Amino acid sequence: MSAEGGWATYPSLAGRTAFVSGGASGLGAEFVEQLAGQGARVGFVDLDVERGRALEQRLAAGGAEVRFLECDVRDVPALRAAIGRVAGELGVIRVLVNNAANDHRDKVAEMDEALWDDRMAVNVRHHFFAAQAVAPGMRDAGGGSIVNLGSISAHIDLMDLPGYITAKAGVEGLTRTLAREYGPWAIRVNCIIPGWIMTERQLADWVTPEAEESIARNQCLPQHLMPDDVARMLLWLAADDSRSCTAQQWVVDGGWM
Numbered sequence: 001m002s003a004e005g006g007w008a009t010y011p012s013l014a015g016r017t018a019f020v021s022g023g024a025s026g027l028g029a030e031f032v033e034q035l036a037g038q039g040a041r042v043g044f045v046d047l048d049v050e051r052g053r054a055l056e057q058r059l060a061a062g063g064a065e066v067r068f069l070e071c072d073v074r075d076v077p078a079l080r081a082a083i084g085r086v087a088g089e090l091g092v093i094r095v096l097v098n099n100a101a102n103d104h105r106d107k108v109a110e111m112d113e114a115l116w117d118d119r120m121a122v123n124v125r126h127h128f129f130a131a132q133a134v135a136p137g138m139r140d141a142g143g144g145s146i147v148n149l150g151s152i153s154a155h156i157d158l159m160d161l162p163g164y165i166t167a168k169a170g171v172e173g174l175t176r177t178l179a180r181e182y183g184p185w186a187i188r189v190n191c192i193i194p195g196w197i198m199t200e201r202q203l204a205d206w207v208t209p210e211a212e213e214s215i216a217r218n219q220c221l222p223q224h225l226m227p228d229d230v231a232r233m234l235l236w237l238a239a240d241d242s243r244s245c246t247a248q249q250w251v252v253d254g255g256w257m
């Protein structure tokens with residue numbers, strides 16, 4: 001479904017620098033594209049070099065100022081370096097989107113310490129260190145917007161995701177504490193909680209006929225939720241239009257019950 005009169009535009013994002021982790025595919029790629037579409041300069045990192053480069057080239061060919069860097073967000077020094085490079089090349093980062101994650105399924109009985117630490121590193125640790133890295137620049141520039149990606153999985157009945165769900169619940173707490181810490185610097189910190197979004201990977205790996213039945217039963221709205229549905233929430237939270245909103249969770253789930 002498209003908006004009858006077109007979607008909103010956000011003039012405050014034009015010329016602003018944004019940083020997106022996990023931006024080569026899925027929701028992250030949609031965030032990169034939509035931010036660039038508003039005239040923002042966008043730096044993004046991912047493990048997937050092929051898709052990252054392809055997105056960078058496609059958007060640059062359309063006139064956008066985008067920079068892709070290969071980076072594993074579990075490697076905090078590498079993440080700090082990527083953030084520093086984007087700020088140096090594209091300008092002070094005013095919008096941070098902590099999006100990279102991995103929802104690998106794990107059996108509770110098979111979890112060990114190394115796997116647990118890895119699940120935390122990819123699903124919650126980098127959010128903190130990316131925020132810590134961008135905050136001084138945001139403060140000096142007069143403020144900024146940090147958006148963390150949580151998940152509906154921390155609120156509903158799901159199995160085989162113990163590390164992911166624990167980390168995603170942690171993202172909500174992290175959002176609130178960072179909002180309190182950084183509020184005096186006019187840095188807002190919010191959490192988007194997506195429902196079941198039809199990214200390529202979800203469609204390929206998890207959206208079975210049984211899953212379709214579950215969506216039909218549990219969502220109030222009948223439509224498939226698409227990446228751009230979440231990106232429009234992200235744009236609003238990134239822009240000055242939401243300047244008095246912080247420490248909140250913004251649920252885009254079609255009314256999952």
Ligand SMILES: NC(=O)c1ccc[n+]([C@@H]2O[C@H](COP(=O)([O-])OP(=O)(O)OC[C@H]3O[C@@H](n4cnc5c(N)ncnc54)[C@H](O)[C@@H]3O)[C@@H](O)[C@H]2O)c1
Nearest residue numbers: 022025026027046047072073099101149151194196197201
């Ligand atoms: N799609 C959904 O239904 C859904 C639902 C709830 C929450 N979310 C959340 O939204 C965000 C995006 O989800 P998605 O569905 O687009 O995920 P996805 O798996 O499709 O994409 C994640 C991206 O992050 C990258 N990535 C993974 N590990 C990385 C690492 N160590 N370093 C750098 N990049 C890495 C991947 O290469 C990929 O490009 C995640 O935080 C996810 O938890 C998604």
